[in-house]
Amino acid sequence: MTDQPAVQARGLVKRYKNKTALDGVDLEVPRGTVHGLLGPNGAGKTTTVRILSTLTDADEGTAEVAGFDVRTQAREVRRRIGLTGQQTAVDDLMTARQNLTMFGWLFRLDKAAARRRADELLEVFGLTEAAARSPKKFSGGMRRRLDLAASMILAPQVLFLDEPTTGLDPAGRREVWEAVRSLAASGTTVLLTTHYLDEADKLCDRISVIDQGRNFIEDTPAGLKRRIGDERLEAVVSDPAELTRLAGVVTRVLNLQPDLEQTEARLSVAVQDGVSALTAVAAEIRAEEIDVADIGLRRPTLDEAFLHLTSRPQTTSEETR
């Protein structure tokens, strides 16, 4: 029982009228770990979470959460999971405490237990001061924490977080990260979706990159970053005609093929040791007398990471629900 994974999905397929949202996703999340689902919009992250949290039925494939089948034993699954969806599902017309008490009743605690649990969670999530206020007046981070508290009423074994920090300011994101970390420390298995690489990096033990409804890569954050290339060397030439010559220099010095963006007269290349690569390339540029407008090292954005990993332009379609 204990070595059974908290989440196990095989070959999940989900088709909507005009598109295939999932095209055979596999997932295995060991108990007590934090697992990230990373992918561009429309990759199938939300659909995966909805299937695992019993909200949507898969067309093909099987999934078990906390040891129960999500389709045939949905009730058992629901007793053991918490879900924090993309929208903060808290009631703005009730106070924070009333919200948690109500969810407590719906989770079948009796009156006294629901009140006790509400107070407990308010304290754990640092909301005791705000307990009598409506979440309407909360900051984004506070709303999210209340939302998290609501999904923690029964102290679930598995917690699903669908883009928990989208739309939050940096302070709010830090608050939520802190909360997720302490949940993970207490032994809750967390499956979160995000399109922020740094978020996945900071919170997750392992990351599954999915793209176009398929598993793309699964790795640790460190491993994933290695694949993407920790840093990128970037240079912009003053005269676009010189771009090919610059690319030649980079290839010769680093023995790597740079990516070219003709329209912006820019090239970039993933490098292992950024500083020495930069020095070597800069020296050669001077020797060759190429007029460079800008040169520097940059951490890759997730967009670039996907571009690099999947070698195709990122889709801009909305996340399928």
Add this chain to the structure above:
Amino acid sequence: MSTTTPLAPTAAASPSAESAGSRLIWALRDCWTIVLQEFTHLLRQPSTFAWQIGFPVVMVLMFVYVFGSAMDVTGQGAGEGYVDFAMPGMFAMTMALGFMDTAYAVTHNKEKGFMDRFRSMPMSGSAPVTGRAVSDVIRAALDLAIIAGVALLIGWRSGGSLQATLLAFVLLLWLRLALIFLGIYLGLCIKNTETAGMLFAVAFPLGFISSVFTPPEMMPGWLGAIAAWNPVSSTATAIRELFETPGIEYLEPAYWIDGHALIAAIIWPAVIMAVFLPLAVRQFRSLSR
């Protein structure tokens, strides 16, 4: 984040096996929790309630004093007896338009992710629907009480016996209950709350092409037929009979259904419910598709 113990996962939550009896009890309890949630809203947002109830009250005053003074419904001159004719209509219209509030609330809950949260919880699956229906019926009873209060102030009286008067109000709530399922169905179909506002386009004809403000006999033939067969008209006519509204004898029932209003006021809502209850359930289930 002072302590981590309250967050530690529980090995296995509450006993899994549920008997049919305990399931029913939980369904009722969950339903009641949703009702309490709705009434907490009412208590915390009395102004919203005031706005919602303000609309029919303004309509009462407007129709009775602005349009009513020009309308001869009793054959005894313009304005004569119009309060008595219009009030039952106002009651019926308030019940008829109530489905918009239901639809709006359902769409709002869906849009806000509430529906998803509820569905991911081990609560009774029917509670979001039954809870909505129960709280909306209680709300409707409150609405009726307030409008009846206004009506009494401007001189409306029920001429019927106490039993007949009560039966009239029960028929009104019966219509409202039936339309709740139309509201839930539409609310589930509608994408967002902005679209829910457009339901007025459906609601207005339902409310106005009826015997609510004008006897169908006074309308052009084809429109009169539609108005007479409108379920809202059946309820309005039935409660006029129960209130023993003076002057209605003057209007010879021109349509068959007018002569059988009481039975129609019982059957129409049942038909509406028979159609939209299964549709609403189907739409609710299809959320998992």
